[in-house]
Amino acid sequence: MDTLEPIVSINNVTKTYKRGDQIIPVLEEISLVINKGDYLALMGPSGSGKSTLLNLIAGLDQADKGVIEVGGIDITVLSESELSRWRVSNVGFIFQFYNLIPVLTAFENVELPLILSDLSGKERKEHVFTALKVVNIEDRMSHYPSQLSGGQQQRVAIARAIVTDPTILVADEPTGDLDRASAANVLDLMDRLNRDLGKTIIVVTHDPWAGKRAHTVKLLDKGVLSDDSQDTHS
């Protein structure tokens, strides 16, 4: 089965932050394997290091120690500009506050990651239409973010995340700013992306309800990955 093929492999990753002279450990000797097509939730109290781990997997930050391989590429050895190029085609981001560019329309927001690709204008348009259709927001593509509800904005953000057909989708509290109904819609959509399109999803959440949608829940506490992971589908 596809799901047994490792897509993210984390080995003994350590991350610390400096605050003045003080060194604050955030992640300690983390090792984790995420298989292709997996839907993983990282949960834990605030400050446990969930977002830091997500940022390291997504290539937004650099680990102090250890190896992170995504799709067979060791991203810890990539330079900053190499990481930028890598992110374009390998990582789709879903943020808590959607992070849409307010001066661009829904269509243009979705098109944004594609302008860094080699696609022609026509191909870009086709990709954007497909992505907007997948999240069922094509009728709002000319609207600016301020003209959309929170749920609609998050769907546009999801379309932006999948438009490049990335290796992994990372979501940091994707339902944190939404009401129950909108949150349910977004979670349904993420389910569909995982189930129907085989997308590998890594989500950081505080919300147990959102966590339950994942196949696997990993718990982090004080920078250490707990052994009592849950397989929510078993």
Next chain:
Amino acid sequence: MRLLFFYSFRNLLTRRVTTLLTSSGMALVVFVFAAIIMLAEGLQKTLIETGLDNNIVVLRRSATTEVQSIISRYQASIIETQPEISLDRTGARLLAKELVVLITLRKKVSNSLANVVIRGIERTSIDMRPQVKLSAGRLPKPGTLEIMVGNNVAKNFKNAGLGNSIYFAMRSWTVVGVFDAGETGFSSEIWGDSDQLMKAFRRNAYSSIIFRRNSNFDLPSFKRRIESDPRLTLNAMVEVEYYKKQSEMMAKFLRILGISLTAIFSIGAIIGAMITMYAAVANRTAEIGTLRALGFGRTNILFAFLLESLILGFLGGCTGLIFASMLQLISVSTTNFQTFSELAFSFRLSVGIVTKAMGFSLFMGFVGGILPAIRASRMKIVESLREV
């Protein structure tokens, strides 16, 4: 990159008031810069267009203007016999021995006195200046106390209109004609019979000799010949070059004034642009983080913010130039430092000035935007994304 342009442009549109104020500051500087350079250009063009390429001016060797020059009748007669002078249809030499004197007249608007050039002419003087066209009245008759005035003199000075009499050199001179020499220095002169004017001013020497060169004329060899002739202490130059030199000092002064003033003003405009762009960077920290997360590199971010600042400069430049172009409708009259005579001219906008002004405006945008753009490009992604 069309999308990045929209991103920068629409961000400016979103902050309409800030954009308007910042670009207005730049527009003001561009306006001042363009206006002063247009003034210098107008002065220079007016004087350059006064002369013609095929006319040669002969002056006393050390003189830089006709007012300072003295050419005796004997010397004039030697020049008259030079073989490089063209002939008219009647076979007469196209050469005029002219007198240039300054008188003072009272201005209509300010009631102040200003120097005006009186040019003593011969019949051939008009033949050699095709730009001079009679617009009212008739030409002064030789041997009479009749004069004709340039249209700027008729317009700007008291009692200088057609039919009026002007009193100078102890005599009363009747204005029998008004001529239009276009945007040239002649339009600010009074012309009368050379012999009558020499008598009236008690002069027995001319100020300059002008002649139309023929196809055998070679300036270096002509200059060598008259310079080596011990009877002549004269110098010759092409008429265009002569008038160009007349404008150099004042045009240079205006340009230095313009550049100095705008250099000082531009510091304010650059600081304004810098504050605007720093505020833009501070307000869009999360956006910067998002763009970086999506894969945009530092250079892309630097370019986007720099582009925004350059658009500000472009808008300022266009606005400043639009207002400056309206100055072309205004004609100003001032004393030329070199000739000490009143000269009327218009602000002139040229492609060169537009290019310089736009370049200057974009430079202000660039200097104002580069530091904030560098700051934006150096932001750490994770820290930026926290700023929601």
